Amino acid sequence: MTATLPIAVAGCTGRMGHMLIEAVLAADDCRLAGALDRPGSPAVGHDATAFLGQASGVLVASDLHAGLKDARFLIDFTRPEGTMAHLAVCRELGVKMIIGTTGFTDEQKAQIEAASNDIAIMMAPNMSVGVNVVLRLLDMAARALDQGYDIEIVEAHHRHKVDAPSGTALKMGEVVAAALGRDLKDCAVYGREGVTGERDPSTIGFATVRGGDVVGDHTVMFMGTGERIEITHKSSSRSTYAQGSLRAARFLAGRSHGLFGMDDVLGLA
Ligand SMILES: NC(=O)C1=CN([C@@H]2O[C@H](COP(=O)(O)OP(=O)(O)OC[C@H]3O[C@@H](n4cnc5c(N)ncnc54)[C@H](OP(=O)(O)O)[C@@H]3O)[C@@H](O)[C@H]2O)C=CC1
Numbered sequence: 001m002t003a004t005l006p007i008a009v010a011g012c013t014g015r016m017g018h019m020l021i022e023a024v025l026a027a028d029d030c031r032l033a034g035a036l037d038r039p040g041s042p043a044v045g046h047d048a049t050a051f052l053g054q055a056s057g058v059l060v061a062s063d064l065h066a067g068l069k070d071a072r073f074l075i076d077f078t079r080p081e082g083t084m085a086h087l088a089v090c091r092e093l094g095v096k097m098i099i100g101t102t103g104f105t106d107e108q109k110a111q112i113e114a115a116s117n118d119i120a121i122m123m124a125p126n127m128s129v130g131v132n133v134v135l136r137l138l139d140m141a142a143r144a145l146d147q148g149y150d151i152e153i154v155e156a157h158h159r160h161k162v163d164a165p166s167g168t169a170l171k172m173g174e175v176v177a178a179a180l181g182r183d184l185k186d187c188a189v190y191g192r193e194g195v196t197g198e199r200d201p202s203t204i205g206f207a208t209v210r211g212g213d214v215v216g217d218h219t220v221m222f223m224g225t226g227e228r229i230e231i232t233h234k235s236s237s238r239s240t241y242a243q244g245s246l247r248a249a250r251f252l253a254g255r256s257h258g259l260f261g262m263d264d265v266l267g268l269a
């Protein structure tokens with residue numbers, strides 16, 4: 001029989017935090033073992049499942065050591081500064097991390113990689129199966145369409161999203177750039193305005209749309225002469241991210257350290 005996974009959820013009052021708590025409660029092989037929120041949050045000290053009208057006995061904590069004492073996994077969908085604070089304590093306590101937060105600097109990513117020498121970490125800007133399959137399709141498409149096609153990435157998200165372009169759009173850009181032997185840092189164009197001049201064919205353009213309750217739409221366009229290929233993924237529920245996070249926890253259960261991606265979890269690597 002498989003052991004039950006004791007999972008803590010960071011950002012437990014957020015959009016993903018609520019979705020993750022529901023997913024953990026519904027999974028036979030998982031147990032809610034902690035819930036973290038920021039100091040000063042009105043939720044601190046209250047039952048983490050009060051928003052569902054039920055009691056779990058797990059109280060929302062802002063003290064990271066207290067909130068993680070019963071956990072072996074932390075699922076973190078917060079903000080980069082929150083994730084970095086959680087990372088330090090998880091490393092100290094030997095708690096494995098599933099990181100869904102987006103918007104990290106290169107320096108923060110390097111710190112996460114360094115911590116993975118001591119603890120197992122899965123980090124991905126998108127935990128959905130569909131997006132990770134799309135990343136493979138993009139690699140294939142970019143290699144086949146390496147001459148004569150202009151590449152643009154368009155993403156749309158809800159009005160509350162704070163980072164742009166989305167982590168997923170950036171990952172798509174990285175995959176396409178790598179397939180073409182380019183470095184995204186050298187060829188990305190983030191928005192255009194005024195007299196821009198003609199398009200440089202070596203660039204990969206990004207466009208960001210924000211509004212309403214869009215869960216997450218991403219389209220990569222390969223625009224040639226006489227034809228256009230568009231590869232699109234649309235999320236209609238955050239549950240796909242939560243389920244991907246639980247798959248990642250199961251994957252990390254047997255690993256003591258190392259930095260993994262969703263392609264490792266899904267066997268696509
Ligand atoms: N990898 C993936 O599959 C996905 C990634 N995401 C990413 O997850 C992150 C969260 O998204 P979402 O749930 O929509 O955001 P929300 O704003 O709804 O939730 C964020 C949560 O984190 C808390 N938080 C904010 N700052 C800190 C901090 N410094 N320390 C600790 N906790 C903090 C918030 O608390 P408070 O409300 O008090 O500010 C809130 O509980 C984003 O980066 C988003 O891009 C989202 C969906 C899928």
Ligand SMILES: O=C(O)C1=N[C@H](C(=O)O)C[C@H](O)C1
Binds near residue numbers: 126157161166167
């Ligand atoms: O903030 C969101 O909502 C999402 N963020 C992730 C990203 O930045 O790519 C994943 C998903 O698109 C939803």
